[in-house]
Amino acid sequence: MNSFYRDTWAEIDLDAIYHNVSQLRNFLPNETRILAVVKANAYGHGDAQVAKTALEAGASYLAVAFLDEALALRKKGITAPILVLGASRPNDVHLAAKHQITLTVFQPEWVEQAANLYKGTERVRFHLKMDTGMGRLGVKEEAETKRVIELIDRHPYFSLEGVYTHFATADEINTDYFSFQYHRFLQMLEWLPYKPSLIHCGNSATALRFPNKVFNMVRFGISMYGLSPSPDIKPYLPYEIKEAFSLHSRLVHVKKLKPGEKVSYGATYTAETEQWIGTVPIGYADGWLRKLQNFHVLVNGKKAPIVGRICMDQFMVRLPEPMPIGTKVTLIGRQGDEYISVDDVAQYLDTISYEVLCTISYRVPRIFFRNKSIMEVRNVVLNGNDYV
């Protein structure tokens, strides 16, 4: 088990991941498959570890953003089907074939180029992306849709396994645009000369709010990590989900400031009274962003304000009382009766939980807990990303 040499770490509760996926498994009809979205290092939680846990809990498909992420999972021994949700290059189709990775298609020209370039005899699976109103990727017209399918079917080793769309507003209270996209999807599905085996449209919000509108597979992301797709729909979630991510550090320096003394770059903070200041070894290069100045962390179960500018690798807090070096600091998570959620950090930053999670950088080692005990430590700084 490799270690780390700065007292800052993230804790990933894989039991929470297992709980969230198995709850969805019980919530959905038995025939509806669960695809676990593990792109962006599983939203910062650890791609292979989350993938394995989600598969144990009932997921049967995985999804990533681009081909490199899929190849990385294969290198780490993941053999389950993987869908690349984003664009890929026609000349990389041989890699998808070799590693049994499913690609998203949405341009006739792409399929034509891939068919001309691919000389292998291994099967390549595709999911056709339909743009029903997300305005990002996908076919929009009947002619291009039929052309893509015709070109796939014409190739001896290409096969259309799935068709899908993505909703722009499934996490909003108002469902007008959601309904517009859903009905557009129904219309566009009528263009297909046949129904592929997998039809999917639902992200977490759709799966949890409209389980009867997901066809036969859901793409489960944010709520697998225990977070509501948005604060607005949190009261309407059908069952309890558990946050899997927490972030911790330890005080490395404690000092008493006299009135008038300053803290950090720009000397923007001035002690008005005699007070105790602690230094915490995590900064914006770890994804703990400068805009979090004046937010708070937890020390000895109490809130401690972040004072002065956040530095690249450290920040300072005003302590409620003198504390020893090594005192645990919780930036996201629980101490006693106090809790700082990913959503609290997102709200303070005027962003969303997804971005907070994905921003905690590779510099922060991840400690993985399963059955409430440490199963591994992943330190990318020291061991690179190939560490399994």
Ligand SMILES: Cc1ncc(COP(=O)(O)O)c(CNc2conc2O)c1O
């Ligand atoms: C195509 C697609 N399907 C499913 C999901 C999972 O959604 P969920 O995490 O809400 O369950 C995403 C998330 N994609 C993004 C989430 O934030 N920005 C994105 O591009 C996605 O892009």
